[in-house]
Amino acid sequence: MTTVRTPAGWPVTEEEARAVQDRLRTRVVLDEPGPPPGTGHVTGVDVAYDDERDVVAAAAVVLDAATLDVVARSTAVGRVSFPYVPGLLAFREIPTVLAALDALPCPPGLVVCDGYGLAHPRRFGLASHLGVLTGLPTIGVAKNPFTFTHEEPDTPRGSTSPLLAGREEVGRALRTRDAVKPVFVSVGHRVSLDNACAHTLALAPGYRLPETTRRADALCRRALAGAAPGGPPVQGEYGA
């Protein structure tokens, strides 16, 4: 496992963070289909927090997209880099997630984020942000509709309905299990919405949530539990 420090120049105020989003969102690529489902690697990333101890743990779990077998995994711990503010989630999660991705022994392939991409107040959610910073294809799969509206998808697994910001389709409500609450899929970077939904469905053969986020969620919780009380070591805190 690796430890991270909040990057120099990381936004401190909400105004600064919004300005960063407005600047970076021009670099999102939306006209690529992305990798075909069922091929190559698919990586789930997730983060767990202990705000009391000021510790954050991230995990990245690489799956074989065809078999959903775990190919590789990594974790990283750091200190909380931003408070939770709806619309600014990325600033809370990204430094540690990047460290976990960097620690992987193999290419991540498509990255599946726990949250949103395009479906965001400024159209630049966590998945978009992570995609722009890494250049990797990314998608967002969220458990809640956030501020967006949608109609109930039909009962069978695989049914979808548009996730709407007014009349703009910013994502899709996708039912991954018959008659169970849908997940909310949106595009991050370099992946089409159709493809993002196909990947999500392929990654969720048995549970509501994709295996990528289930695996990453379990791993980052373990990493958080195993992190040193009071937070990870800081450069210079120990000898030499």
Add this chain to the structure above:
DNA sequence: GCGACAG
């Protein structure tokens, strides 16, 4: 101005 709001 008030409430809602990914994780």
Add this chain to the structure above:
DNA sequence: ATCTTGTCGC
């Protein structure tokens, strides 16, 4: 996200 036991159902 996190705090938290049992319980109904396949």
